[in-house]
Amino acid sequence: MSSQDGTLFLWITNRERLWRFVRTELLPCWGLRHAATWWWLKLDGQGLKPVTPLESAHRHPFEALLLLRPTASQPPSNGASDVPRPEAPP
Numbered sequence: 001m002s003s004q005d006g007t008l009f010l011w012i013t014n015r016e017r018l019w020r021f022v023r024t025e026l027l028p029c030w031g032l033r034h035a036a037t038w039w040w041l042k043l044d045g046q047g048l049k050p051v052t053p054l055e056s057a058h059r060h061p062f063e064a065l066l067l068l069r070p071t072a073s074q075p076p077s078n079g080a081s082d083v084p085r086p087e088a089p090p
Helices: 016-030
Strands: 008-012 032-041 062-070
Touching: 008 016, 016 032, 016 062
Parallel strands: none
Antiparallel strands: 008 062, 032 062
């Protein structure tokens, strides 16, 4: 990132392995920290209800857009960042 006050937006699916990679490898390697998460709720063609139930164990009707910022300090000693696990949005 070219600026300490820049923001990187990262779209991410709900695969736990991908979230773990972002948390433990990508963000520490790139010197970034999690600033916020925006949730995209996928609705049916009429825009009235989620395409799958929110409680579905296999397919979630939402995905995340992570807002990432440069970190001014060293990454956590365990190498993990503060990106939350993929769960239903609040």
